[in-house]
Amino acid sequence: xxxxxxxxxxxxxxxxxxxxxxxxxxxxxxxxxxxxxxxxxxxxxxxxxxxxxxxxxxxxxxxxxxxxxxxxxxxxxxxxxxxxxxxxxxxxxxxxxxxxxxxxxxxxxxxxxxxxxxxxxxxxxxxxxxxxxxxxxxxxxxxxxxxxxxxxxxxxxxxxxxxxxxxxxxxxxxxxxxxxxxxxxxxxxxxxxxxxxxxxxxxxxxxxxxxxxxxxxxxxxxxxxxxxxxxxxxxxxxxxxxxxxxxxxxxxxxxxxxxxxxxxxxxxxxxxxxxxxxxxxxxxxxxxxxxxxxxxxxxxxxxxxxxxxxxxxxxxxxxxx
Amino acid sequence: xxxxxxxxxxxxxxxxxxxxxxxxxxxxxxxxxxxxxxxxxxxxxxxxxxxxxxxxxxxxxxxxxxxxxxxxxxxxxxxxxxxxxxxxxxxxxxxxxxxxxxxxxxxxxxxxxxxxxxxxxxxxxxxxxxxxxxxxxxxxxxxxxxxxxxxxxxxxxxxxxxxxxxxxxxxxxxxxxxxxxxxxxxxxxxxxxxxxxxxxxxxxxxxxxxxxxxxxxxxxxxxxxxxxxxxxxxxxxxxxxxxxxxxxxxxxxxxxxxxxxxxxxxxxxxxxxxxxxxxxxxxxxxx
Amino acid sequence: xxxxxxxxxxxxxxxxxxxxxxxxxxxxxxxxxxxxxxxxxxxxxxxxxxxxxxxxxxxxxxxxxxxxxxxxxxxxxxxxxxxxxxxxxxxxxxxxxxxxxxxxxxxxxxxxxxxxxxxxxxxxxxxxxxxxxxxxxxxxxxxxxxxxxxxxxxxxxxxxxxxxxxxxxxxxxxxxxxxxxxxxxxxxxxxxxxxxxxxxxxxxxxxxxxxxxxxxxxxxxxxxxxxxxxxxxxxxxxxxxxxxxxxxxxxxxxxxxxxxxxxxxxxxxxxxxxxxxxxxxxxxxxxxxxxxxxxxxxxxxxxxxxxxxxxxxxxxxxxxxxxxxxxxxxxxxxxxxxxxxxxxxx
Numbered sequence: 001x002x003x004x005x006x007x008x009x010x011x012x013x014x015x016x017x018x019x020x021x022x023x024x025x026x027x028x029x030x031x032x033x034x035x036x037x038x039x040x041x042x043x044x045x046x047x048x049x050x051x052x053x054x055x056x057x058x059x060x061x062x063x064x065x066x067x068x069x070x071x072x073x074x075x076x077x078x079x080x081x082x083x084x085x086x087x088x089x090x091x092x093x094x095x096x097x098x099x100x101x102x103x104x105x106x107x108x109x110x111x112x113x114x115x116x117x118x119x120x121x122x123x124x125x126x127x128x129x130x131x132x133x134x135x136x137x138x139x140x141x142x143x144x145x146x147x148x149x150x151x152x153x154x155x156x157x158x159x160x161x162x163x164x165x166x167x168x169x170x171x172x173x174x175x176x177x178x179x180x181x182x183x184x185x186x187x188x189x190x191x192x193x194x195x196x197x198x199x200x201x202x203x204x205x206x207x208x209x210x211x212x213x214x215x216x217x218x219x220x221x222x223x224x225x226x227x228x229x230x231x232x233x234x235x236x237x238x239x240x241x242x243x244x245x246x247x248x249x250x251x252x253x254x255x256x257x258x259x260x261x262x263x264x265x266x267x268x269x270x271x272x273x274x275x276x277x278x279x280x281x282x283x284x285x286x287x288x289x290x291x292x293x294x295x296x297x298x299x300x301x302x303x304x305x306x307x308x309x310x311x312x313x314x315x316x317x318x319x320x321x
Numbered sequence: 322x323x324x325x326x327x328x329x330x331x332x333x334x335x336x337x338x339x340x341x342x343x344x345x346x347x348x349x350x351x352x353x354x355x356x357x358x359x360x361x362x363x364x365x366x367x368x369x370x371x372x373x374x375x376x377x378x379x380x381x382x383x384x385x386x387x388x389x390x391x392x393x394x395x396x397x398x399x400x401x402x403x404x405x406x407x408x409x410x411x412x413x414x415x416x417x418x419x420x421x422x423x424x425x426x427x428x429x430x431x432x433x434x435x436x437x438x439x440x441x442x443x444x445x446x447x448x449x450x451x452x453x454x455x456x457x458x459x460x461x462x463x464x465x466x467x468x469x470x471x472x473x474x475x476x477x478x479x480x481x482x483x484x485x486x487x488x489x490x491x492x493x494x495x496x497x498x499x500x501x502x503x504x505x506x507x508x509x510x511x512x513x514x515x516x517x518x519x520x521x522x523x524x525x526x527x528x529x530x531x532x533x534x535x536x537x538x539x540x541x542x543x544x545x546x547x548x549x550x551x552x553x554x555x556x557x558x559x560x561x562x563x564x565x566x567x568x569x570x571x572x573x574x575x576x577x578x579x580x581x582x583x584x585x586x587x588x589x590x591x592x593x594x595x596x597x598x599x600x601x602x603x604x605x606x607x608x
Numbered sequence: 609x610x611x612x613x614x615x616x617x618x619x620x621x622x623x624x625x626x627x628x629x630x631x632x633x634x635x636x637x638x639x640x641x642x643x644x645x646x647x648x649x650x651x652x653x654x655x656x657x658x659x660x661x662x663x664x665x666x667x668x669x670x671x672x673x674x675x676x677x678x679x680x681x682x683x684x685x686x687x688x689x690x691x692x693x694x695x696x697x698x699x700x701x702x703x704x705x706x707x708x709x710x711x712x713x714x715x716x717x718x719x720x721x722x723x724x725x726x727x728x729x730x731x732x733x734x735x736x737x738x739x740x741x742x743x744x745x746x747x748x749x750x751x752x753x754x755x756x757x758x759x760x761x762x763x764x765x766x767x768x769x770x771x772x773x774x775x776x777x778x779x780x781x782x783x784x785x786x787x788x789x790x791x792x793x794x795x796x797x798x799x800x801x802x803x804x805x806x807x808x809x810x811x812x813x814x815x816x817x818x819x820x821x822x823x824x825x826x827x828x829x830x831x832x833x834x835x836x837x838x839x840x841x842x843x844x845x846x847x848x849x850x851x852x853x854x855x856x857x858x859x860x861x862x863x864x865x866x867x868x869x870x871x872x873x874x875x876x877x878x879x880x881x882x883x884x885x886x887x888x889x890x891x892x893x894x895x896x897x898x899x900x901x902x903x904x905x906x907x908x909x910x911x912x913x914x915x916x917x918x919x920x921x922x923x924x925x926x927x928x929x930x931x932x933x934x935x936x937x938x939x940x941x942x943x944x945x946x947x948x949x950x951x952x953x954x
Contacts (some may be wrong), residue, residue, distance in 0.1 A: 016527050017906050017928070017934045018907055018935075019906060019907075020899075020905045020907045020910060063484040128538050164476045166578075168583075173502070247438045247439075247440075251440035251441075254442045255440065255441075255545075258545060259544065260561070274443060275440065278446060280447065287450075290446065290450075294446075294447065297440070298435075298443065301440070302435065302438045304438070305437060305438035309434075452669055465904050480759035499712065500707065500709055500838060501714055501715040501716070503777065504713045504714070504778070506667060506702065507667060508663060508700045508778060508779075509696055509701055509731065509782060510726065519718070521714075523715065526717065528759065549866075596765070598716075599716065599717075599762070599764050
């Protein structure tokens with residue numbers, strides 16, 4: 001009687017005390033987690049609202065920069081506009097309906113110049129980033145893999161690392177005369193160091209770490225090891241470096257222009273524009289010539305910096321879900 | 322670790338002289354000698370303190386004399402800026418670490434991002450432009466007006482503040498995650514005591530390595546600031562010299578800057594070794 | 609061991625917020641600690657052993673909290689403590705902890721002597737020279753020879769075993785009532801392990817401590833424990849005296865643990881291992897958490913969580929197998945062999 005009561009109050013009936021089927025797969029599933037590196041990376045990145053904002057900003061800016069020349073009514077960045085009525089150059093006009101950003105001191109359209117300059121700077125940054133990556137990976141791989149080269153390259157690395165980048169930049173530009181290729185070359189020379197070091201460390205880790213030793217013992221082909229362990233990190237590091245090389249390139253270029261080693265004036269670049277703006281900044285009405293390039297420059301540099309860092313954080317497995 | 326001066330660009334520059342004259346001058350300067358002799362001469366002169374003579378900037382004047390007049394200005398500004406950077410940057414970094422992910426941290430990060438991403442030239446310009454109007458400070462530097470020191474020094478310190486804050490925050494956050502902090506808490510120590518006596522002390526150690534370089538770099542002068550505010554210092558010298566293509570001076574300055582860099586890092590390493598009982602200087606120390 | 613309860617955990621639930629999701633690390637655990645005893649909490653990694661004991665000292669990570677339940681220490685419910693001030697009355701003074709990793713538990717930039725002295729100054733009310741002397745004495749106690757000279761040395765000048773002794777010294781210097789040892793020997797070599805365990809036993813006697821051992825090593829347990837609590841997936845599934853749990857374990861997980869002892873392995877044959885992995889604690893667990901890995905699970909194991917059933921006044925287990933309505937289940941062969949080896953009735 002009492003046991004019946006107990007059953008009723010428990011809501012349990014006797015049939016529940018029969019044996020259940022043992023399912024081994026269920027046993028495993030209880031702890032299963034499906035993790036994909038890239039999915040987690042994108043997840044973490046998209047959660048970062050600020051990074052997302054800048055990301056979209058960059059997309060917009062980039063698209064615009066590229067299509068700007070093809071929009072209607074755009075002027076050439078180097079053409080000096082002559083006013084048909086007076087026959088004189090349209091110098092230093094403030095922003096108006098025709099010239100959205102105004103003109104500079106020799107009558108060129110600032111709007112067109114700024115976007116052209118942006119294109120130049122972005123190009124430089126991109127090329128630098130890619131070249132850095134290529135050189136860095138090659139050297140880094142050799143450094144890590146071929147033991148005989150280890151010592152030599154380490155010495156070279158140490159020497160180059162200790163010399164301030166600015167000096168090398170200045171020196172090379174001075175010797176080689178400023179131009180776009182020179183700039184790219186000079187920045188690559190200093191930039192490959194970090195990438196190479198990173199790749200080298202990764203390779204050494206892959207070579208020597210215990211779990212990879214175990215993996216090799218089990219017969220995992222080296223390609224698989226590289227794919228699984230090296231590539232994901234590599235790709236994310238490359239993207240980070242490219243993203244950060246753009247503000248870096250712009251910064252170096254501004255710096256060199258300042259010293260007088262910048263790009264020639266016929267190639268508009270953000271550095272040149274800032275310099276030109278600097279020349280007239282004391283006159284309040286002409287100040288726009290400084291402000292507009294500065295704003296565009298700041299937006300670009302900040303955006304890439306933020307995105308680059310946010311991506312690096314997202315790619316770090318320690319931050320993964 | 323030696324710096325090999327680039328001899329390659331010599332002789333590419335003097336437009337005004339014709340070929341024979343150029344050759345004559347270059348030979349007299351010893352530039353046509355084989356490279357190893359040039360190097361030998363260069364270093365023996367260096368050891369005597371003779372950096373050569375300027376060619377265009379101040380013709381036939383000893384470079385070392387030129388430099389001596391410029392250094393004090395750069396030094397003064399640089400050191401002031403350094404002090405400001407440390408005094409503001411380190412506390413900022415600490416505050417950011419203690420308030421990780423809250424408002425102070427976010428604001429600090431925004432500041433650091435801005436300073437790191439935007440080229441210094443840009444915000445220096447704007448600072449000069451607008452702040453001088455706002456606070457009625459003089460635009461150009463003159464030794465007799467103390468208020469003209471303010472803006473340049475503060476401008477110079479801005480990026481230092483960002484760097485030190487960033488490093489300090491990073492080191493502190495690293496330390497805060499370590500096991501010994503957990504033990505200290507388990508011991509029953511007060512949080513404030515743990516912070517000061519353990520975390521801060523440990524976080525400072527890696528910071529020290531930056532100090533010697535920073536101090537030495539003040540000699541180099543900030544190129545932007547000095548030209549913006551017309552400060553007769555080393556940075557301005559470099560700019561002038563490059564524009565006028567005075568090769569010997571460029572060479573000398575490059576040499577100086579590089580040596581400063583190397584030397585500073587070297588001292589930094591030594592300091593670290595002194596402060597951190599785990600590090601012992603090894604012979605032929607590679608990193 | 610006079611049976612007086614010094615600390616009791618009552619239906620404790622601890623949760624963590626991890627990247628937007630909630631993980632229930634402790635799912636309603638209840639356990640009593642008697643004054644002067646030595647109790648071992650056994651379980652695999654992730655079972656929640658460390659989280660449980662950390663909650664006694666308020667050392668949960670920032671993203672963790674006590675969701676419900678009580679921790680009663682000396683009549684007060686300390687589970688509700690929130691402020692640093694409150695916890696400072698417990699940490700060190702009442703409850704002290706020895707951590708698992710001697711290599712990183714000490715501040716590498718401070719001499720070990722100073723770190724011990726810190727505890728002395730804080731908890732023994734001594735200062736300056738007197739404190740230093742007391743610290744040196746403790747270093748002696750824990751078996752560090754030449755303690756006066758070694759007082760000024762840094763952690764990296766000590767071996768793993770010695771560092772662990774220092775950590776123990778610090779814990780003991782706090783003069784606690786309860787000493788929690790979280791896997792104190794896991795990171796050390798086998799030869800040192802025995803020494804450290806012996807040291808802990810001696811210190812327990814000398815300072816009248818109640819010790820709680822956290823371990824997954826049954827060998828350690830056999831060495832030091834008066835009572836054993838078996839933990840799985842954030843719950844205490846069986847608790848009893850050492851003999852009772854070893855010789856008369858009732859929960860299938862206990863059987864599985866014991867079966868994993870390498871000494872049961874027959875040369876040339878695969879070692880026994882429990883099939884499957886522990887459950888994902890982000891999800892709500894229905895029924896008995898061990899059910900999916902239990903070859904002899906009952907249907908009800910998947911439906912309802914078992915309550916505690918008493919095997920003896922000192923031994924209880926949370927398994928439906930002990931319910932009178934359950935079929936009689938024999939422990940697996942491996943257990944029978946073990947019991948035979950131990951000379952106990954199977």
